[in-house]
Amino acid sequence: MGPPIFHEHLVRAGTSATGTEMAHVEEAFRDASLISLGIALVIALLCALVVTWFVTGRLQRPLASLTKTAAEMGRGRYSARAHVADAGPELSSLADAFNTMAAQLESTEDTRRRLLSDVAHEMRTPVATLSAYLEGLDDGVAEWGPETAALFRAHTDRLARLCDDIAMVSRAEEGQLHMGMVAAQVGDVLEAAARGAAASFAAKEVALHVVHGSGWDVTVRADPERLGQVLSNLLSNALRHTPAGGRVTMTTSHSRGDETVSLLVVDTGEGITAEQLPHVFERFYRGDTARTRDDRGSGIGLTIAKAIVEAHEGLISVTSGGPGRGTTFSLTLPAQS
Known part of the structure; x- marks a missing residue:
């Protein structure tokens, strides 16, 4: 044009x-x-x-x-991370989500490896002991008697408990635990747990006190057996880490108008460092690697306790002033109106 x-x-x-x-x-x-x-x-x-x-x-x-x-x-290196710089908000968000997924996979893989290692370690001692006694019986060095029978029973029970604990952890974390929910008074649950643990505390010469705190008569909707299992785990943990002459106190806490009630297990034992506190409820976590496994427990009880409490729509937490200053476990549940 x-x-x-x-x-x-x-x-x-x-x-x-x-x-x-x-x-x-x-x-x-x-x-x-x-x-x-x-x-x-x-x-x-x-x-x-x-x-x-x-x-x-x-x-x-x-x-x-x-x-x-x-x-x-894909080759199993879960520690790998994607580094994205100046790629715009969309790709940066994608990289952050990808790295978060990678961190979770790495944590899961670490847990799996630790699980296999701990299960192998837990099984090694009783299996080796049983194998040695069987060889002794075959060679005529040892004779079958009440002591041998008791030893075999103790180690087979230990293996059975390990299997049950691992199965329960898996069911609890998947939300597949059966709960028989009924109305229960927290005071009754605390007293039942204290009665069940009294003999163990007396044998170690650790005082077990039950204090009627505020909210003692508060009713919660719970499975008393499962709740008792949680308290039993907390008491066993407190007894394991409290020396002879120490004290463990069970009590309750509730404020007027509050919709929750707390069950407390307070000990005067070894305490927990600030670095260990965030990991207390992790599966197979043990804070003090210098102790023997029998002293430290299997590392499953608190994981089970946390899963059971969460199944009750509750919350479990732990505080400590540090080494030598005792530990407080708090179990908070919704109170029934």
């Missing part, structure tokens, strides 16, 4: 329509237009290539990092 319009304006300006100058001017205009258009197209193409290169590079680097990290995780 450019040349006809240009020609019309030349005619209006008084330029001869058949003159040679008119033809040269129109030709010059056409050539200039084509050259300008060609240069503009080249510049536009170069700009498009630069923008494409920039955008592709900005997308390709983080996607390549995510792909590489996913491949490493």
